[in-house]
Amino acid sequence: MGTRLGELVERLGGQLVGDPNLEVIGIAPLTDAGASHISFLSNSKFRSQAGQSQAAAMIVSAADDAIVAEQFQGARIVVKNPYVYFARAAQYFESLTAIVPPAGIHPSAVVHESARVDASAHIGPQVTVEAGAVVGARAVIDAGCYIGREAVVGADTHFFANVTFHARCRIGQRGIIHSGAVIGTDGFGFANEGGVYIKIPQVGCVVIGDDVDIGANTTIDRGALADTIIEDGVKLDNQIQIGHNCHIGAHTAMAGCVGVAGSAKIGKYCTFGGAAMVLGHLTIADHVHVSSGSMVSRSILEAGQYTGFYPLAKNSEWEKSAAIVRNLSAMRDKIRALEKTIKTITNQDES
Amino acid sequence: MGTRLGELVERLGGQLVGDPNLEVIGIAPLTDAGASHISFLSNSKFRSQAGQSQAAAMIVSAADDAIVAEQFQGARIVVKNPYVYFARAAQYFESLTAIVPPAGIHPSAVVHESARVDASAHIGPQVTVEAGAVVGARAVIDAGCYIGREAVVGADTHFFANVTFHARCRIGQRGIIHSGAVIGTDGFGFANEGGVYIKIPQVGCVVIGDDVDIGANTTIDRGALADTIIEDGVKLDNQIQIGHNCHIGAHTAMAGCVGVAGSAKIGKYCTFGGAAMVLGHLTIADHVHVSSGSMVSRSILEAGQYTGFYPLAKNSEWEKSAAIVRNLSAMRDKIRALEKTIKTITNQDES
Amino acid sequence: MGTRLGELVERLGGQLVGDPNLEVIGIAPLTDAGASHISFLSNSKFRSQAGQSQAAAMIVSAADDAIVAEQFQGARIVVKNPYVYFARAAQYFESLTAIVPPAGIHPSAVVHESARVDASAHIGPQVTVEAGAVVGARAVIDAGCYIGREAVVGADTHFFANVTFHARCRIGQRGIIHSGAVIGTDGFGFANEGGVYIKIPQVGCVVIGDDVDIGANTTIDRGALADTIIEDGVKLDNQIQIGHNCHIGAHTAMAGCVGVAGSAKIGKYCTFGGAAMVLGHLTIADHVHVSSGSMVSRSILEAGQYTGFYPLAKNSEWEKSAAIVRNLSAMRDKIRALEKTIKTITNQDES
Structure with missing residues (x-):
């Protein structure tokens, strides 16, 4: 179930210093790795741990290689970015043991006759797929998911169990939606008449690009008149709330419990720490980084790191x-x- | 699929200045509207946009009408509150194209023989309805929902896919519960004996009035001994947590990610911005407005706007x-x- | 459906002052209790309410007994900790009327042939149990739950409707997981290559001890390389997010909406108020108490109460x-x- 170091380097690149026929079965942290693991040094301050690691092989940067080589007995794979290489190597090891769910529709699933499910897609038990929905090639829809009327799921996208994906919403290729996430619920839109709220129908939808990950129990509202947009490569952690008509730029990442109120326009390559909050109708520039627990109450038009939480102290x-x-x-x-x-x-x- | 302006005004009121036979198919914002749309001016500061809008007709207030009339070429519907009129018009347009799910129980649903489901109600695929539950006339229970033992769902109430509604809880008429919401889970009640928690059974339930909307993945705990009460017209956005024994007054609205700890008593006509938090056992008067991200740590006995979050700055x-x-x-x-x-x-x- | 006071004291201890043959049917608060209820005085400041209560019997501490005896006409059960006794008595009353779901697998459930479900366990409607999963004796898995491949559910553990419990995760005995909770979703782990995120496979799992309660819509991520650990007796309220590789010590309790970022190590017997947040990789000592709404941005190595939120004021x-x-x-x-x-x-x- 493992691989040879030579095979790994052939696939992922990097310069191997050591025996290409050495077999390894997986990746482990510096201090846990044993003789059948590879490990990685992604931060120079752990050099001494790397030197003493029992790993069979070490992923290192060129800058750290000379010093690691003095102490570490095993093989080395010298790469540009050890952490990125670790991620790719871990993906490769996972692919060796991953159980690919079979193509086809489980007999307990309810798929409307007008839905178009690619023959290579997997529809798990207890799933519901409504009229006119489209599920692309090799998509995996795990147990208990709901796909609404005319919704579109791109090729190679994976819905974990119990995802709710509402009518007319679309997600591109290679996406992941984790369990309990709800995409395309009505936005929170009301007109107030003498204290009583009158519901404004939410007739937009949610349009999600390629390579987007959405965490467990995260919710994304459909647009009121226009659409809510999540661009390519966005990564959303668990329990995030995105209001209606938001626009999240490509490759922006948000940690758990973040909230973004309606109609906020967030740039590309931003990061939001856990439980950060963004008020509605604000504009956030590209490359803005908001610290955890910070309330963004005004637009941020300049890249940089922003913070606003009360410092902790003894009570x-x-x-x-x-x-x-x-x-x-x-x-x-x-x-x-x-x-x-x-x-x-x-x-x-x-x- | 559209309507004549005359038909609209006949249904919703307002004074039409223009051709009653003009056909429109929907509503769009000022800058997006085309010759088959109506648009609306709900804020005087956008008057100039209204003047240049390509909409077939414009919903305006009497106060703005004279100025809009000077520039805007299309028809006008003069009303008291353009935003409320917009909401009602949007509801009307939606009703023209809405797909009403068929009455009856989907064959994949599991409905206990002692449950009473009105013949006009819709029970979708993969639903479970437990013993003694009641589902009212024209109620719509979408795929994957769970309705617990002896729970009651009022007429014309709509559960979107994957709602969990626990035993003995009740919701009135014309309510909406969005996907992933969990109503009537146990409250967080424990007695502590030498550091170890002893569970206190939560034997109350959740009682929800008429015209209540509950957002996706929102949770409302059942009462410990008495009930948790949500009065008529309350609007809760996504990812809200309401603790056991809370009482939320009529027509109060809460934005996403709000948390209310147990036994808080909140008045009528209040609003809570996103991620506001209310500690347990507090009393909040009617007409209190809490800003987003604010921690309410003491009772508020006087109406008004309250705020408490650390201002954002460059890090x-x-x-x-x-x-x-x-x-x-x-x-x-x-x-x-x-x-x-x-x-x-x-x-x-x-x- | 009730019990005699003598029967109660025989089961739960305490010194009865009054008629052991008196029948009671349940527990009620001091002011609501009637002639067929028992009530309890857990805080001396409510002594006068206790004196005037219409309850048939009162649970009191030895310290309060003399004063209560002067005014209260009913029977008394004198105990060490009235609140703990109340919890146990409430559990006993609940057990008298609780409906135990039948052993066996509902015909609509999809249970893989290689899963091992104890014959005394209950598997409800629309449930999915994947290959190799284990469900222990008397476990109750309510409607719509998902149990992943090779996951393990201990004896007497109860999953309420619509829980998602992913592959290889484990929970011990007498646990409760409430509806909508998602256990074992991928942690939020990415390597960044020139602005683009590369997913790091999350190959650890979640290991949960005995007597753990997990609230509705709470999410716990699986570990990246090692496991996420929740020790015995931990109590988590609703809408909590626990990141990958966290370790939560025994008998720690967290109120609703708490967030804990990845790799945080939290001690035993801690408490976290609602919406408290803990950054990643921090260490929190035993017996640390964090106030609601507080951001923990550094390790806390000394027991005590810690707070950090902006005080509320008129806007x-x-x-x-x-x-x-x-x-x-x-x-x-x-x-x-x-x-x-x-x-x-x-x-x-x-x-």
């Missing part, structure tokens, strides 16, 4: 600082009074 | 301000020392 | 204080300038 200390925060304007007034008094004194001195 | 600036926040009591002490010194100086001067 | 006051927070370094500079000026003045005075 007793927090109580003191919070009490002062509540009265900061009183403190400012005191300082102004002091400045005035001192000015008077100084003027008297000068007089 | 380097946040680091400076956060370091000072951590040491605000030191700053206060410095100011006090300054005041004392100055008092001494001033007294000396006066002496 | 107009918050705007003032937030503006000053943004400019705290300017305020600090002013104070320094004042100190310098005063020093000069004082020195002049002394000179």
Whole structure:
């Protein structure tokens, strides 16, 4: 179930220093790896751990190779970016043991006669596929998923168990949607008439590009009049909420529990730390990085790192600082009074 | 698939200035609307956009009508509240094309023989309805939903795919529950005995009024001894958590990711911005508005707008301000020392 | 459907002062209890309510008993910890009316022939159990659940409807997983190559101990290389996100909407208030208590209570204080300038 180092390098590149016929069965961290594993050094500060690792082979950068070579006894694969190489090698090892679900529709699934499911796709048990939906080549739809009317699932896309994908929404190729995610639910749109809310029908949909990953229990609302757009390569972690009419630029990543209110327009190559929140109708430029737990309450038009959360303290200390925060304007007034008094004194001195 | 302007005004009211026989097929925003759309001006600051819109007809307020009439070439429907009228018109257009699911129980659904499902209700594929449950007239229960023992679903209420609605919970008429929502799960109640938690059975249920909307993946816990209550007209967005024994007053709305801890009593006509949090056992008066990202840690007995989140800044600036926040009591002490010194100086001067 | 007081005390302990043949049918709060209920006094400050309660019997501590006895007419059960006794009594009352689902597999469930389901377990409608999975004695798997390949569910564990439990994950005995929870989804692991994310396969799993409760729509990611660990007795409320490779110590409890980023190591007997957030790779000691809404951005190595959220205020006051927070370094500079000026003045005075 493993591979030879020579085979690995042939597939993934890199310069092998060591025996190409050495067999390895998987990847392990520096301290856990044994004689049948390869490991990787992605951060120079762990060089000494790498030196002492029991791994059969080590993925290293050219910059670290000389020093690792002095201490490490095993083979080395010298690469440009060890962490990226690790990811690709891990994908390769996984492919060796992955169980590919069989093509075809499980007898317990309910697939409407007008749906077009590619013959190479897998539709698992208890799935429902509504009228006019399209499921592409080699797509895998695991148990309990729901695919709404005229929704489109691209080739090689994988829905884990219990995904809900509503009518007319579309996802491209090589996507992953994790369990419990809900795509294309109605946006939160109401008109208020004397205190009572009147529902605004949400007639847009959600359009998702290629290579997009969506985490477990994440929700993405369909657009009100236009569509909600998720561009290529976006990665969303679990329990994220994306409001209606949002536009998320390509290759932006969001960690768990992030919330984005409706009609926010977020650039490409951004990152959002866990539980960051973005208010509605804001614009976020490309390459903006928002720290965890930060509330974005205004547009950010310049790339950079932004933060806004209250620093943690022992509760007793927090109580003191919070009490002062509540009265900061009183403190400012005191300082102004002091400045005035001192000015008077100084003027008297000068007089 | 469209309607005549005359037909629209006959149904929804408003004063038509233009040809009642003009056909329109839907609603679009000011800048997107074409010759077969109507559009609407809900905010006077977009008057100039309205003037240049290509829409066949424009919904306007009496206040804006004169100015719009000068520039806009199409028909006008003059109404009291254009946004509310837009909502109703959009509902009407949607009703023209909506696919009403057929009455009856899908053969793949599992409905207990003692459940009472109205003959006009729709029970979709892969649904489970437990013993003694009741599903009212014209209710729509989409694929994969679960309705627990003795639960009650009112007339014209719609559960989207994969809703979980637990035993003995009740929802009134014209409600909507979106996919992935879980109603009536056990509240988080434990007694602690020497560090170990002993579960307190949660024997209340969740009672939901009429015209309530509940968002995707929102969770509402059943009461411990009494019930959790959601009054008429409440609108909950996605990913909201409502703890056991909460009481949410009529026509209160909460945006995505809000959390309300157990036994909070929230008034009528309140609004909560996204990711606002309310601690347990608090009381919130009617007409309270809590800003996004704000932590409500004490009862609010007076109507108004309340806020509490750390302002966002460039990370380097946040680091400076956060370091000072951590040491605000030191700053206060410095100011006090300054005041004392100055008092001494001033007294000396006066002496 | 009730019990005699004598029977209750025989099962649960406590000293009964009153008629052992008195029949009671359930537990109710002090003010709601009637002549067929027992009630409980778990906090001395409600003594006067206890005195006036109409309950048939009162659970009291030895410390409160003398005073309650003066006013309360009913029977008393004197115990060490009234709240714990209440929990156990409530469990007993619930057991009297609980409907135990029948052993066996519902005909609509899809259970792979290689799965091992104990003959005493219940597999509900529309469930899927994949190849090699194991379901223990008396386990209850409600409608619509998914149990992945080679996953293991311990004896007496209960999955409510629509739980997703992925391949190779394990949960011990007497656990509860509530509806919509997703256990063992891929962790959020990517290597970044020139802005594009390369997925790192997540080959660990989730290992959950005994007596663990997991709330509705909570998500726990599987480990990247090693496993995510949830120790015995952990209690997680709804909508919690636990990242890959986390380790949660025994008897730690987290309220709703908490987020824990990857590789955090959290001690035993900790508590986390609602919506608290923990960054990745941190270490939290045993007996740490984090307040609701607090962002834990550094390791906490000492037991105690920790807090960090911005205090709530009327919006107009918050705007003032937030503006000053943004400019705290300017305020600090002013104070320094004042100190310098005063020093000069004082020195002049002394000179």
